[in-house]
Amino acid sequence: MTQQVHIVGARPNFMKAAPVVAAAHELGDDPYLVHTGQHYDEALSDVFFRQLGLPEPDIDLGVGSGSHATQTAALMTALEDTFLDVDPGKVVVYGDVNSTLAATLVAAKLHIPVAHVEAGLRSFDRTMPEEVNRVVTDALATELYVTSPEGVDHLVAEGVDSNGIHLVGNPMIDTLVRFRDRLDAESVRSRLAVGERFGIVTLHRPANVDDRERAGAIVTALAEVARDVSLVFPVHPRGRTILTSVGLLDVPNLVVTDPLGYLDFMSLVASAALVITDSGGIQEETSILGVPCITVRPNTERPITVTLGTNQLVEPTAITAAARDAAAKPRQPADIPLWDGKAGARIARILGGHE
Ligand code: UD1
Numbered sequence: 001m002t003q004q005v006h007i008v009g010a011r012p013n014f015m016k017a018a019p020v021v022a023a024a025h026e027l028g029d030d031p032y033l034v035h036t037g038q039h040y041d042e043a044l045s046d047v048f049f050r051q052l053g054l055p056e057p058d059i060d061l062g063v064g065s066g067s068h069a070t071q072t073a074a075l076m077t078a079l080e081d082t083f084l085d086v087d088p089g090k091v092v093v094y095g096d097v098n099s100t101l102a103a104t105l106v107a108a109k110l111h112i113p114v115a116h117v118e119a120g121l122r123s124f125d126r127t128m129p130e131e132v133n134r135v136v137t138d139a140l141a142t143e144l145y146v147t148s149p150e151g152v153d154h155l156v157a158e159g160v161d162s163n164g165i166h167l168v169g170n171p172m173i174d175t176l177v178r179f180r181d182r183l184d185a186e187s188v189r190s191r192l193a194v195g196e197r198f199g200i201v202t203l204h205r206p207a208n209v210d211d212r213e214r215a216g217a218i219v220t221a222l223a224e225v226a227r228d229v230s231l232v233f234p235v236h237p238r239g240r241t242i243l244t245s246v247g248l249l250d251v252p253n254l255v256v257t258d259p260l261g262y263l264d265f266m267s268l269v270a271s272a273a274l275v276i277t278d279s280g281g282i283q284e285e286t287s288i289l290g291v292p293c294i295t296v297r298p299n300t301e302r303p304i305t306v307t308l309g310t311n312q313l314v315e316p317t318a319i320t321a322a323a324r325d326a327a328a329k330p331r332q333p334a335d336i337p338l339w340d341g342k343a344g345a346r347i348a349r350i351l352g353g354h355e
Helices: 011-026 042-052 068-086 098-109 129-140 149-157 171-182 185-192 212-225 237-245 262-270 281-289 316-328 343-351
Strands: 002-008 032-035 088-094 114-119 143-146 165-167 198-202 230-234 254-257 274-277 293-295 311-313
Touching (some): 002 011, 002 098, 011 042, 011 088, 011 114, 011 171, 011 343, 032 068, 068 088, 088 098, 098 129, 114 129, 114 171, 143 149, 143 343, 165 343, 171 262, 171 281, 171 343, 212 230, 212 237, 274 316, 281 311, 293 316
Parallel strands (some): 002 032, 002 088, 143 165, 230 254, 293 311
16 A cells, blocks of 8 residues: 555646655655646646656656546546555645546545645635535545635535644645745846836636636736836746737737746746736735735635735726735735645644654
8 A cells, every 4th residue: 555645737736745745755654646747848847846846756647638527537547547556545635626626536436535735715616617626625535734714614614524624724835935035036037138126927717818808808907007017927828829819919018928937936926016816826925925916806715815915806907906006015924824834744744644
């Protein structure tokens, strides 16, 4: 039997898994690492392994892209073979991506316990694929590692056994704490030819970048913001075609780049005047860094970033005004309980039965 089998597949998994896997190694638990290959590009995957010091995966399933059904089915088939082969004592899944869902379904049907890191987040918006993945994963997981108190409330309300719920903090913030002193925006700025005062944009949610009209409204707003402050936009592959077709590349004072690695990206975020995004994790990272975050979504599964952090939710038409306000505000790093750089160690101790 392989005691702990950790599953990663897509970009946001890597910074959450890195501290947990490292802490499990320190405890001598010999974690087995599976990369599903949901993300496979150098810029979405390999660079994160290198920079975060994640060990080479024990196996890379190379599943790749596809529609939700095609991708999830391929992930499940490949993961079932792997689990039958390595006989996990426990499967550890991260976040809310399709690899998380697929591994959970396969493990549950093979009667393998599932530990979910970042359990209990809810946007209450089931048009988001991630929300479907979260609800199903938490219904089947037996160990639920939660980043903030409202996650515990959601799980209890859904009838999850409270003995399995562990409020441990945020392992993604462990990664930020670990690298914070090494962030250096200057070299990235000079490579991208961006001045000292700038904002960063990331948009990749289907609701924003698969719909031409909404994507057009967002690009119009970005053009207005870029009159006041230079913008840098590392574009995720899924949004490139539609965003380009609605004129993103023609916006003056807005630099479009390929996706950036962890250190380049966080270096820019840490010294940005503001961030405009629809990412989940960036709402958390900007809160800890005290950088104003404008989230282009009607809801968030991370409300603590709005109540304690720097985040605000806006519609595309409100981006320009929000950006003006945000750029004028002083920096106010949030102090969120248990987001202290030690969540990975807490999780690994419970995972390995060390407490
Ligand atoms: C996935 C996650 C999302 C997360 C995001 C971060 C799900 C349902 N969504 O979305 O929660 O915020 O990752 O990036 O799991 N592609 C490439 N190269 C790659 C991978 C993908 O070009 O290495 C392109 C392909 O055209 C692919 C598309 O991006 O079809 C979407 O990839 P996919 O893994 O389905 O979802 P993401 O949009 O990346």
